[in-house]
Amino acid sequence: MMKRYGVILILLFFPVMTHATSEAPIDLIRTTTEHVLARLDADPEIKTNLERLFVLVEENIAPNIDFRKLSRLAIGKHWRVASIDQQQRFTGEFKQLLIRTYSTALAEYSGRGITYQALNAKTVGKRAAVRATVERSGGPSIEIDYSLYQAKSGWKIYDMKVEGISLVLNYRTSFNREIRTNGMDGLIRHLAVLNQ
Numbered sequence: 001m002m003k004r005y006g007v008i009l010i011l012l013f014f015p016v017m018t019h020a021t022s023e024a025p026i027d028l029i030r031t032t033t034e035h036v037l038a039r040l041d042a043d044p045e046i047k048t049n050l051e052r053l054f055v056l057v058e059e060n061i062a063p064n065i066d067f068r069k070l071s072r073l074a075i076g077k078h079w080r081v082a083s084i085d086q087q088q089r090f091t092g093e094f095k096q097l098l099i100r101t102y103s104t105a106l107a108e109y110s111g112r113g114i115t116y117q118a119l120n121a122k123t124v125g126k127r128a129a130v131r132a133t134v135e136r137s138g139g140p141s142i143e144i145d146y147s148l149y150q151a152k153s154g155w156k157i158y159d160m161k162v163e164g165i166s167l168v169l170n171y172r173t174s175f176n177r178e179i180r181t182n183g184m185d186g187l188i189r190h191l192a193v194l195n196q
Contacts, residue, residue: 023154023155024118025118025128025129025130025146025148026116026117026118026130028154028155029116029130029132029146035060036060036061039056047107048107050103050104050107053103053104053107054103056103057102057103058099064156065098065157066149066151066157066158067094067095067098068087068091069156069158070098070159071087071090071091071095073158073159073168074094074168074172074175075090075172075179076172076176078175078176078184082184086185086188090184090187090191093191093192094191097191097195110136110137113135114132114133114134114135115133115135116130116131117130117131117133119131119145126150127147127148127149128148128149128150129145129146129148130146130148131143131144131145131146132144132146142162142163143162144160144161145160145161146159147161175187
């Protein structure tokens, strides 16, 4: 299941980077995507060095994803019964898993063009949704829907859907199975092994 999302994660996390809090979600996604693509074009050797990719992702993308909310949604009801220590360890391991998977996928990315569409005519309260349609070389386009909310520090992504399939719900199925079999600590250990 983890590999299933591997190549897609590059498209999911492209548009997350610090910008002014007043920037509209669609502009945030468009501007950041162009910035990341420009970085890769300017220094193609980044793609051949996973450590540099990890740094690129950690510095430019990770600070703007709400990993705590993403983690809470990914394990659902188990979040409420997990200890604070378990919540923190799980969030840290899940974050690293996503960063490593994303970085690996970034090395393989070769999309052709991306178009953007706000899914609501205007931002509803503090939530927004944006669709990116990614044209791929030698394959059909992919639609990615970003779910965002407005935090004090700006817009944050807390879920993504690829062709209608939620990243959070997909991981929840796998994580729930692991928790039922080995408990919360077993899931955390499993993620730690994957991250090594």
